[in-house]
Amino acid sequence: MRKARLIGFVVAILLGVAGGLVLGWLYFPAEITTTSLQDLRADYKTDYVLMVAETYATDGDAQHALDLLTKINPDNPLRTVQQGLLTAQQLGYEDWEMRYLADLEIGIRNYSAPGAGE
């Protein structure tokens, strides 16, 4: 009987922890203004990449573009551009926008700095 009560107590604590976590995540979430560019939705990321591409198109600074893309994907910024191209196609970006993105993809790929992607 004593053992059953102990097991019941532990189970009750575990259920309480689960309930507390759900309660905390749903009703008392952490400060929401701490998210980073990596957490943006795919369409916002694509718009971000487009803006990077437009900046790159006017200054030709691949390192600067790379630094900005690293904010989205620190491990593989080139993949960020490729992902942006795919999403842009899906979302029906205009030709001139696709061209900016394509230019950025080429520029980053040709850039020989370490971490530029494969």
Added chain:
Amino acid sequence: MNEKRGHWYLLTGLIIGAVIGLLLSITLVPVKYTDTAPYYLNTSEKDIYRGLIAQAYLVEADNARAKARLELLGDINAEDALIAQAQQLIAAGKSESQSRALALLAAAIQQNAVQITPLPKVLINPTAEPTLSEPTATENAAAPTAALTTPAPLITVTPRPTNTPQPTQGAPYELAQQEEICDPTQPGGLIQVFVFNRADKPVAGVRIEVSIAGGGVESFYTGLYPEISNGYADYAMAEGMTYNLRVGEAGQLVQNLSIPACEAEGGKQYPGSIKLTFQKPD
């Protein structure tokens, strides 16, 4: 005896567990947000996003799109946020081009009539085709279905954006103060213009027109030097020339402006500047 204790221990366990769970959700395992909007970015990354919006604006010259993008950041006053960021960049000695872009976008927001000419592209090794490989990430993207076009080489210059004159609405600006500035430590030969509204607040994006007797007309805008004032603009005069200046479309014409001759200690002469302060009348 034991049987009379009832099941309160279960409730006790639940309460203890709930408290532990709440603490964990706040400290060790806080909720992780994904697929968020720019509004939820932290402050420093909002600055990055805002800077990119301004630089993209120089390329697209699309006021509506820039505004829509800024709205995503949820700034209470987008114009103030742009100007503050521009001033921070200047103070930190960082990207002057971005600070100007931010100031220009602030001016465009303040005065909807302001339009800029988009920056042209520079030549960027457009030789190879872009490669599209299927990403490993599981974001909402489909496989490519169409080939991309090869980017075409374009011109290789990077001129500054030029403003297209637009009508200024409301009462005309009037000259409130005119003074000659003789300071040998400052560059001379400038017409320094400060524009304020009725509430003494500097106004960015105001068109200023300078004309030469029997010559052409040039125009420029306030707001490109937020490090001095949002309502500031200047014009470099040429030696021996006389200029007329007007602020806004129907503002008061200030005539016969020329480089003032200042005298340093020892009688040596050097070029001074002219400071003009304009304000909308009450």
